[in-house]
Every structure is written in C-alpha cells, then in structure tokens.
Amino acid sequence: MSQASIPAQFWRGGTSKALVFRECDLPTDPAARDAIFLGAMGSPDDNGRQLNGMGGGMSSLSKVCILGPSSHPDADVDYTFVQVPVGAGAVDYSSNCGNMSSAMGPAALDLGMVPPPQGNEAVVRIHNTNTGKVIVARFPADGGRFDPRGDFRIDGVSGSGSAVRLEFLAPGGAKTGRLLPTGRAVDMLTLADGTNCAASCIDAANPCVFVDAATLGKTGLELPDALEGDAAFLHRIEQIRQAASVAMGLTPDLGAAAAGQSLPKVAMVSAAADGAVLSGALLAAADHSIAIRMMSMGRPHRAVPVTGAICLAVAARLPGTIPAMIAGATPGALVVGHPSGTLTVDADVTSDTDKVTARSGTVYRTARKLFAGEVWHC
Known part of the structure; x- marks a missing residue:
C-alpha cells in the first residue's frame, strides 16, 4: 500500500512528546486508527529506535493524543491519550499521560477548538476520556494564542518556558473507582x-x-x-x-x-x-x-x-x-x-x-x- 498522510501537530508536553490529532481527521474504525498510529510512530521496531517514524525509541517519546469536542458537561474538549509501543505489543488506551496533558490546553487553543481568551491567561477544562477525569489547564496567552515564552524551568527539559498549571480534579478512583482499591493503605x-x-x-x-x-x-x-x-x-x-x-x-x-x-x-x-x-x-x-x-x-x-x-x-x-x-x-x-x-x-x-x-x-x-x-x- 502506498503512503498516506493525515493532518497532525507535534507537541512537547513536560518531559514527553506526542503527535496530536483532531478526532475529526481520524477514521472511526479503531483498527484503522491504530494502524495509523503505529505507522506514524514507526512501530513495531525490533531495533528499539523507531527510525522509520516519529517515535524516539522510548515510551515518553512514543505517544499520541487525540482532541475532540467535549462529551463532558464540565469540560471544553475531550482528550484521549494513546501509548504506542516501541516494539511488539498493542496500542494502549488504558491510562492518561500527565506530561502530555500540559500541552492539550495550548493545542486546543491553537487548533481553534476553544475560543481565544480575552486577557493574558487562558483556562481550558480538559476531559480525559481514558480516566473520565477533568483537568483544568491555566497558561499565559498573547493575542489570543498560547505564549510559550517564560523563565519557568522543569528538570529533564533544556531551556525555559511559560508555566502551565494543571489541576487534576477529584483524581481518586481514576480507573478502579476507589482511591484505595484494596481498602488498605498497605x-x-x-x-x-x-x-x-x-x-x-x-x-x-x-x-x-x-x-x-x-x-x-x-x-x-x-x-x-x-x-x-x-x-x-x-x-x-x-x-x-x-x-x-x-x-x-x-x-x-x-x-x-x-x-x-x-x-x-x-x-x-x-x-x-x-x-x-x-x-x-x-x-x-x-x-x-x-x-x-x-x-x-x-x-x-x-x-x-x-x-x-x-x-x-x-x-x-x-x-x-x-x-x-x-x-x-x-x-x-x-x-x-x-x-x-x-x-x-x-x-x-x-x-x-x-x-x-x-x-x-x-x-x-x-x-x-x-x-x-x-x-x-x-
């Protein structure tokens, strides 16, 4: 089969990087989506380097994010995180990535999925579909766009940028429904x-x-x-x-x-x-x-x-x-x-x-x- 292309953005969020897709640009068939993600990232790769795709040979650099209209009454957008294996294995939708969550508010604003802010701070409420939880992202804006410039530094990333504040609301029971799934502290x-x-x-x-x-x-x-x-x-x-x-x-x-x-x-x-x-x-x-x-x-x-x-x-x-x-x-x-x-x-x-x-x-x-x-x- 010949190569095909699909609109995408590439973002760093925290200490991770991911391809970011709009939901409307992806096929609805799950198998077809997974095939796109694997092909775009260069997986599976027995050499562990993903040289034939956008991946970087480790889990933090082999990620995909999907943004779409919100299905949650208290959120502005839906965000689905996808972990793409470097080697053999299935595409995984079971968990969220907090690092890439920091890029989802700015990406939603950049893609025109939320209205531009009136002032110098944007607030985007993100519904993570993997966990069913809402994350509130606050970040600086300039001229209605995300402003990445700043002097805030995080370990593991060279240079500095503007701080993105992430507030994970009611994070308990993200997958099991219970903060203490076994009922015990130990x-x-x-x-x-x-x-x-x-x-x-x-x-x-x-x-x-x-x-x-x-x-x-x-x-x-x-x-x-x-x-x-x-x-x-x-x-x-x-x-x-x-x-x-x-x-x-x-x-x-x-x-x-x-x-x-x-x-x-x-x-x-x-x-x-x-x-x-x-x-x-x-x-x-x-x-x-x-x-x-x-x-x-x-x-x-x-x-x-x-x-x-x-x-x-x-x-x-x-x-x-x-x-x-x-x-x-x-x-x-x-x-x-x-x-x-x-x-x-x-x-x-x-x-x-x-x-x-x-x-x-x-x-x-x-x-x-x-x-x-x-x-x-x-």
Whole structure:
C-alpha cells in the first residue's frame, strides 16, 4: 500500500512528546486508527529506535493524543491519550499521560477548538476520556494564542518556558473507582514466585503501586541505566506490578496482567538523600521530600510521569501508606526527587471518620508546539 498522510501537530508536553490529532481527521474504525498510529510512530521496531517514524525509541517519546469536542458537561474538549509501543505489543488506551496533558490546553487553543481568551491567561477544562477525569489547564496567552515564552524551568527539559498549571480534579478512583482499591493503605502482595512484598496500591490520576526501595535491596538513588541492567530487579518489579494489578481489580488474573504493561504504574520510593541525577549534578537531601524511581512500559523512567507524581502526592497524604511513612509530615507541597531532578506537586486530601477523599492534585509543567502539518504513514 502506498503512503498516506493525515493532518497532525507535534507537541512537547513536560518531559514527553506526542503527535496530536483532531478526532475529526481520524477514521472511526479503531483498527484503522491504530494502524495509523503505529505507522506514524514507526512501530513495531525490533531495533528499539523507531527510525522509520516519529517515535524516539522510548515510551515518553512514543505517544499520541487525540482532541475532540467535549462529551463532558464540565469540560471544553475531550482528550484521549494513546501509548504506542516501541516494539511488539498493542496500542494502549488504558491510562492518561500527565506530561502530555500540559500541552492539550495550548493545542486546543491553537487548533481553534476553544475560543481565544480575552486577557493574558487562558483556562481550558480538559476531559480525559481514558480516566473520565477533568483537568483544568491555566497558561499565559498573547493575542489570543498560547505564549510559550517564560523563565519557568522543569528538570529533564533544556531551556525555559511559560508555566502551565494543571489541576487534576477529584483524581481518586481514576480507573478502579476507589482511591484505595484494596481498602488498605498497605498490602502484602503474593508474587508469582511465591514470595511476598509489602506495597501501597493507590488509584489517583492513574493507578500506582509503591514499594519501599529497601524491600527490593536498593537505595532508591539508582539511575535508569543501572536499573535497566539489573535483570533480577526488572523481573521482580514486574511481578509486583502484575500482583498489584490483580489485587486492585484491574485484571482478573496474572496472565491478563502480564498482557497489559501500562497499568498499574509501579515505583520504588525512598527517603530523601544526597545523590546524582542524569546530568551529573548532585541532588541534595535538603532539596526534596521523597525520592522515586518509576517504571514505564517495563523500563525505568528517566524522570517521573506527572500522573505518577500526583498519585505519589496523594499517597503521601494518606496515613499508613508507604509513601506517607517515608515522607513523614511534609508541610506544603511535595518535592519529588527523580532521576532528572525534582518535580513539585501538591494534593488536597480530606478525611473524616469513614472516608478519605482526594479533592485535587496540582503540578506545573511547560509545553511547546514543535510542528504542524501532515504526518505520513504506511
């Protein structure tokens, strides 16, 4: 079959990049859509580089976003996130990407899907169809257009830009319907090899499972390359992810859990300590509240997904969870130490005698449009 093209934009959102499509430009048949996404990104690629497409050879650079008219009464646009595998595997619609969420308000404005703001700030309410949750994006505007210029910096991205404030409303129960899917702050998971592991299973923004790094024989300061070279670690943390998937009710059994690598996100957390980041700089213990090393599609993430950081911040506000015990009574926002530096995130969690509620989670990112035109696929 000859090549075909389709209108698209290419955006960076936070520490991720994605092709952005308007829903009206895509075929309605799901199989036809998936074929376009795979062809455009250059997947599957046994070499792991996606040189035959727009992908960058890692999960954070192999993403697609779809924008369309809102189906939610309290939102301006619908946004569907699509994780495209680098190698073999199915196109995945099961979770949201918080980093790319930061580009969706600016992209919707750029595409004329929301009216231009009257002042110098735009506010776009985004309905993420993957989770059914609403995200409020606030960002600067100039002449009715997104203004990416600014001096706000995020670790993992060179240069600076304008801050995009993302407020995830009522993030609890994004996939399972419950903030604590198992009903407990800590579970003792039984793994496929018969061993046990203590973990906190939390569903906020995206379902995540948190494990103390010491439980895995790690300091929590290891960088991604070191973790990726540790086959025993990767095997054990995948077993934890699968066991948590079943315990949280995301999948009925371990076989089904193994088939879907996207959820739950799995991470090891540790107390703040002095350690090196990917740039070679020192991240001091005094400069963060808690350290995290998170997996993404079976590989160590080079930063931390925004939804993972939101979930971590919520977990740190829930008494008895592993993140809460490690972070302690942290006043104000939580500064999360990750392989590329830090990310500041906050969560509003309330509790009464019989219920704990996550009212919101907030984070700041930057975004930039990289190109607009047509993308070609086979």
